[in-house]
Amino acid sequence: MGDLWLSRRRLLFTAGAGAIGVTVFGSCSSSGPSSPPAGSPEPPVPAASGAVAGDWRRVQMGVAAYILVRGNEAAIVDLGTVGSESRIEEALKAAGAGWRSVKHIVLTHLHDDHVGGLAEVAPLVKATIHAGAGDLGSILSPRELKPLADGDEIFGMRIIDTPGHTLGHISVFEPATGVLVAGDALRTTGGLEGSDPQYTANEELANTSIRKLAAMDIKAILPGHGEPLTAGASKALKELAAGLPA
Ligand SMILES: [Zn+2]
Numbered sequence: 001m002g003d004l005w006l007s008r009r010r011l012l013f014t015a016g017a018g019a020i021g022v023t024v025f026g027s028c029s030s031s032g033p034s035s036p037p038a039g040s041p042e043p044p045v046p047a048a049s050g051a052v053a054g055d056w057r058r059v060q061m062g063v064a065a066y067i068l069v070r071g072n073e074a075a076i077v078d079l080g081t082v083g084s085e086s087r088i089e090e091a092l093k094a095a096g097a098g099w100r101s102v103k104h105i106v107l108t109h110l111h112d113d114h115v116g117g118l119a120e121v122a123p124l125v126k127a128t129i130h131a132g133a134g135d136l137g138s139i140l141s142p143r144e145l146k147p148l149a150d151g152d153e154i155f156g157m158r159i160i161d162t163p164g165h166t167l168g169h170i171s172v173f174e175p176a177t178g179v180l181v182a183g184d185a186l187r188t189t190g191g192l193e194g195s196d197p198q199y200t201a202n203e204e205l206a207n208t209s210i211r212k213l214a215a216m217d218i219k220a221i222l223p224g225h226g227e228p229l230t231a232g233a234s235k236a237l238k239e240l241a242a243g244l245p246a
Helices: 002-006 085-094 118-124 203-214 233-242
Strands: 008-015 018-025 056-059 065-070 073-077 102-107 128-132 146-148 157-161 170-174 179-183 220-223
Touching: 056 085, 065 085, 085 118, 102 157, 157 203, 203 233, 220 233
Parallel strands: 073 102, 102 128, 128 146, 179 220
Antiparallel strands: 008 018, 056 065, 065 073, 157 170, 170 179
16 A cells, blocks of 8 residues: 555646646556555655645744745745744745745734744735735734635635634645645644634634534644644544534
């Protein structure tokens, strides 16, 4: 089974502003694709060189930001604390991109450790800068912010409303790979957990958001705090949801 998954080749090509992910099976095509046997662990989401899952790269800071580069176009999800722009720039360069490549910025929520880099980054990019409609008014920005709503699609990324941590919190899901950039709706600092209760605006909403995510086909979780969870994410998320108060 390991060979089967290693032989997967994921081809990404852009069509206009969107992107399509295609999975083809290499040497195993003669025997046909098969699912892993029941009960076996889920294989990790394949990652491009330097990426943590799919084409997603993690900017290494106290709180994570994530960048997605496809061809000469890039997206950034969250901007870290004040002073994060040099770390983000390093990550863009490592991906063969730069500030000029950045066309899309998505802010998951209004907290300073996710939007702190905005004042420094905004003058460097021509990107459209987005935030959830519910948090947007509370984010201090030198540029206009565009509101995002549940189901919106940008650059092959689907916006998922995940209120609770803040009332306008959003997450970013890439259907082609099953990668979820979770902001602070989920964290992995001590196993997979939901929003940290001491920073949660509405715990009931936060739990509802976890149940919503657990019902999706999420294969990898890229959180703001903690390491990426790139194997067994779906199972861990369903277990987390099942353990929540009714
Ligand atoms: Zn937060």
